Each structure stands twice: as structure tokens, then as C-alpha cells.
Amino acid sequence: MTTTGIRLGGLVLGSADPERLGAWYRAAFAPSAEPGNALKVGDNRLIFDHRDDLEQSAREPGRILINFYVEDIKAVAAHLETLDGTRWIRPVEEFGGGLIATIEDPAGNYVQIVELRR
Secondary structure, three states: OOOOOOOOOOEEEEEOOHHHHHHHHHHHHOOOOOOOOEEEEOOEEEEEEEOOOOOOOOOOOOOOEEEEEOOOHHHHHHHHHOOOOOEEEEEEEEEOOEEEEEEEOOOOOEEEEEEEOO
16 A cells, blocks of 8 residues: 555544634634634644543643644744743754744643744
8 A cells, every 4th residue: 555645634633622722723823714613724624623521631742742833933932922821831942953842732732833944
């Protein structure tokens, strides 16, 4: 089997409160996006799904890291600071390929913002 023709269609984030989670992602990364249960990010989608079988916060938040590649990490970090409840796990710092930071979303998932060197 070859992997040609396969592409990631989206990532489903389960939550007891998907409206709140979706609103946070819109405010954080796409303030002009329309409300709804999915957020288009590049060619992919983040889908916010209501789940009754989940705890309020992710038990192992580092198991999956959601990465957003950004052009200006310092501007994005400053914007994230304005959002209610932003919790920094890793502040903006250098790594081998550029700059990286990690925050926690309202469901306890880890989200990384990455600015790659050109």
C-alpha cells in the first residue's frame, strides 16, 4: 500500500463544552472565523465535538500536541495574553528550528505555536 492520495482532513477535539472550546480557538487563532463546530485552519479543520465520556480536563495533555505555525510568534503570544484563561506551559523560547511556545486550551490540551526560521 502506498500513501499517495492520503491527507489529514482534520482533528476532532472532544469536549463537554465544545461551544466554549471552539470559541476559544476562534478568539486565539481566527477571530474573524464564523461560529460553528469546525474551524478551518489552512487546508485542515479543527472539529469541536460534544462528548459525555470525557473528564473536564485532559488527563495526559502532552499526549497530543496541536501545532500552529505562525509568522510572528511574539505578536501571537501577545494576543494570547489578552484571552481570559490563557495558561502558559512553555514561554516563547528558541529551539533548533526557530521559536516555540506551549499553552493549554480550555479543555486541557496542549497547543504549540511555532515560528520556523526561514
